[in-house]
Amino acid sequence: MSFQYVYCGGWSNFRGEVAGFKGEVKGLHVLKWNRNAGVLEDNGLFEEQILGQSILAVAGDTLISVCELGKGGKVVSYRIHSDGSLERKDILEFTSAKLSYCVTDPRGKYVFVSSMGDGTVKMIRIGDDGKLTLTDEYQLTGHSVTPRQAQAKVHSVMISPDGSLLGAANLGADELELFRVDYEREILRLVCAKPVDWGKEPRHMAFHPSGKYLYLLPEGGNRLYVYRILEGKTLQELAIYSVQDPNRPWSGSAADIVVSKDGRFVYSSNRGQSNIAVWKVLESGLLDSVAYVPCGGKGPRGLNISPDGRELLCANNDDGSVTVLPLDQGTGIPGAVAASFPVPCAACVRTI
Numbered sequence: 001m002s003f004q005y006v007y008c009g010g011w012s013n014f015r016g017e018v019a020g021f022k023g024e025v026k027g028l029h030v031l032k033w034n035r036n037a038g039v040l041e042d043n044g045l046f047e048e049q050i051l052g053q054s055i056l057a058v059a060g061d062t063l064i065s066v067c068e069l070g071k072g073g074k075v076v077s078y079r080i081h082s083d084g085s086l087e088r089k090d091i092l093e094f095t096s097a098k099l100s101y102c103v104t105d106p107r108g109k110y111v112f113v114s115s116m117g118d119g120t121v122k123m124i125r126i127g128d129d130g131k132l133t134l135t136d137e138y139q140l141t142g143h144s145v146t147p148r149q150a151q152a153k154v155h156s157v158m159i160s161p162d163g164s165l166l167g168a169a170n171l172g173a174d175e176l177e178l179f180r181v182d183y184e185r186e187i188l189r190l191v192c193a194k195p196v197d198w199g200k201e202p203r204h205m206a207f208h209p210s211g212k213y214l215y216l217l218p219e220g221g222n223r224l225y226v227y228r229i230l231e232g233k234t235l236q237e238l239a240i241y242s243v244q245d246p247n248r249p250w251s252g253s254a255a256d257i258v259v260s261k262d263g264r265f266v267y268s269s270n271r272g273q274s275n276i277a278v279w280k281v282l283e284s285g286l287l288d289s290v291a292y293v294p295c296g297g298k299g300p301r302g303l304n305i306s307p308d309g310r311e312l313l314c315a316n317n318d319d320g321s322v323t324v325l326p327l328d329q330g331t332g333i334p335g336a337v338a339a340s341f342p343v344p345c346a347a348c349v350r351t352i
Contacts, residue, residue: 004032004033004035004306004307004351004352005030005031005032005033005043005080005084005351005352006030006031006032006033006040006313006322006349006350006351007028007029007030007031007056007058007063007349007350007351007352008028008029008031008056008315008322008341008343008346008348008349008350009027009028009029009053009054009055009056009065009302009315009346009347009348009349010026010027010028010029010053010054010315010320010343010344010345010346010347011027011052011054011317011345011347026344027050027051027052027053027054027065027067028046028050028053028056028065028086029042029046029322029341029343030042030043030045030046030084030085030086031043031322031341032084033306033311033324033339033351035310035311038338038339039339040322040324040339040340040341041341042341043083043084043085045083045084045085045086046085046086050065050067050074050076051067051069052067052068052069052073052074053065053066053067053076054066054067054068054347054348055068055099055100055101055102055347055348056102056348056349056350057102057103057104057111057350058080058104058350058352059104059105059108059109059111059126060108061079061080062077062078062079062080062089062108062126062130063077063078063080063086063350064076064077064078064102064104064111064126065077065078065102066099066100066101066102066113067099068098068099068100068116071095071096071098071117072093072094072095072096072097072098072099072117073093073094073097073098073099073115073117074091074092074093074094074099075091075092075094075099075102075111075113075124075132076088076090076091076092077089077090077091077126077130077131077132078130079130080352084352089129089130089131090127090130090131090132091132092124092132092133092134094115096117096118097113097115097117097118097120097122098115098116098117098118099113099114099115099116099117100114100115100116100154100155100156101113101114101154101155101156101157101204102114102157103156103157103158103159103166104126104159105159105163105181105183106159106161106162106163107163108126109125109126109183110123110124110125110126110135110181110183110186111124111126111132112124112157112159112166113157114154114155114156114157114168114169115153115154116153116154116155116171117153118139119139119140119141119151119152119153119154119170119172120137120138120139120140120154121137121138121140121154121157121166121168121177121179121188122134122136122137122138123135123136123137123138123181123186123187123188125186135186135187136186136187136188138179138188138190139152140152140154140168140170140173140175140177141173142170142172142173142174142175143172143173144172144173144174144198144199144201145174145198145199146199146201146220148171148172148201149171149172149173149174149199149201150172151172152170152172152173153170153171153172153173154168154169154170154171154172155169155170155171155201155202155203155204155219156168156169156203156204156205157169158204158205158206158207159181159207160207160211160229161207161209161210161211162211163181163183164180164181165178165179165180165181165191165207165229165233166178166179166180166181166188167179167205167207167214169202169203169204169205169216170193170202171201171202171203171219174195174196174197174198174199174200174201174202175193175194175195175196175202176193176194176196176202176205176214176216176225176227176235177190177192177193177194178190178191178192178193178194178229178233178234178235179191180233191232191233191234192233192234192235194227194234194235194237196216196218196225197218197221197223199220199221200218200219200220200221200223201218201219201220202216202218202219203217203218203219203254203255204216204217204255204256204257205217205257206257206258206259206266207259208259208263208281208285209259209261209262209263210263211229212228212229212285213226213227213228213229213238213281213285214226214227214229214235215227215257215259215266215287216257217243217254217255217256217257217268218254219253219254219255220253222242222243222244222250222252222253222254222270223240223241223242223243223254224240224241224242224243224254224257224266224268224277224279224287225237225239225240226238226239226240226241226285226286226287228285238284238285238286239286239287241279241287241289243268243270243277244270244273245270245273245275245277245292247292248273248292251270251272251273252270252271252272252273252274252299253270253271253272254268254269254270254271255269255270255271255299255300255301255302256268256269256300256301256302256303257269257303258303258304258305258312259281260305260309260327260332261305261308261309262309263281264280264281264332265278265279265280265281265290265332266278266279266281266287267279267303267305267312267334269295269300269301269302269303269314270300271299271300271301271317271318273292274294274295274297274298274299274300274316274318275292275293275294275295275300276292276293276294276295276300276303276312276314276325276334277289277291277292278290278291278292278293278332278333278334280332290331290332290333291331291333293325293333293334295314295316295323295325296314296316296321296323296325296336296337296340297314297316297318297319297321297322297323297340298316298317298318298319298321299316299317299318299319300314300315300316300317301315301316301317301346301347301348302314302315302346302347302348302349303315303349304348304349304350304351305327306351307351307352309327309329310326310327310329311324311325311326311327311338312324312325312327312334313325313349313351314349315343315346315347315348315349316346317345317346317347320342320343320344320345320346321340321341321342321343321346322340322341322343322346322349323337323339323340324337324338324339324340325337325338326338
């Protein structure tokens with residue numbers, strides 16, 4: 001494949017202004033990555049502007065966008081056409097949710113959405129016509145020790161490779177929740193609530209392709225937790241690693257984490273050091289540190305691996321850019337930036 005389409009979400013407020021940028025700011029960008037030419041460019045086919053479209057998920061020929069607007073939010077569905085362009089199909093609005101993340105099931109029939117505002121996890125059916133229907137809303141509880149942990153706040157959700165389990169990072173309660181997804185009844189069943197060290201604020205997670213391990217990246221402490229998923233769908237903590245480059249000053253906070261398509265490597269981003277930590281996955285699911293690589297921008301908030309596993313893409317929040325880094329298929333180490341494109345306050349990047 002000589003090119004692919006890249007969808008980027010960026011933070012924006014009601015006036016269309018974000019830090020460092022003024023004027024008309026698009027929350028959602030459609031780009032084309034031409035691998036042969038090494039060029040990342042706007043395809044000029046998407047003009048609609050819905051502010052706050054920061055987090056994205058792809059389900060077959062449907063793109064889902066989560067918009068955080070004030071105390072509420074929207075979930076928007078788009079049809080992806082063959083030329084990469086988008087056609088809006090439906091909008092589902094929430095008044096008090098402050099939506100924070102979304103992920104789709106492997107079949108592309110449902111999207112799961114987390115809320116930092118009311119501490120809920122939502123299960124939403126995606127119709128063949130893109131229609132969005134809320135089927136379940138699970139209310140999490142709890143609190144912890146930092147000022148922002150007065151109540152349950154779900155920073156993100158992630159689906160297991162087979163779609164049977166959904167993880168939820170309860171930042172407000174310092175817990176990692178695990179749900180069994182009941183597709184027949186279209187509901188979520190809580191099966192495990194695993195405590196995380198106090199004040200660490202669970203943020204993002206990634207399942208290993210084998211479905212045996214789960215990697216968690218809290219916002220505080222710059223740590224990476226490794227869990228084994230046991231037969232009863234409970235979590236066993238195996239190890240905790242530092243994600244900071246030890247040869248640089250302690251700085252910033254961890255942001256995102258992804259696993260390579262073949263399950264051999266894990267990548268975690270650090271916004272303060274503006275780098276990517278590369279980890280080799282051992283047979284036991286434990287990790288070996290391989291390298292710390294510059295992200296090509298500042299403040300890498302979101303990561304994504306291309307469908308064929310050949311590139312790592314970074315949404316760099318602080319300098320407003322999306323960068324493409326080729327991956328060495330042997331060592332897993334990202335190379336120098338192959339392409340870059342300005343996206344104000346970039347928060348998320350997805351590819352097809």
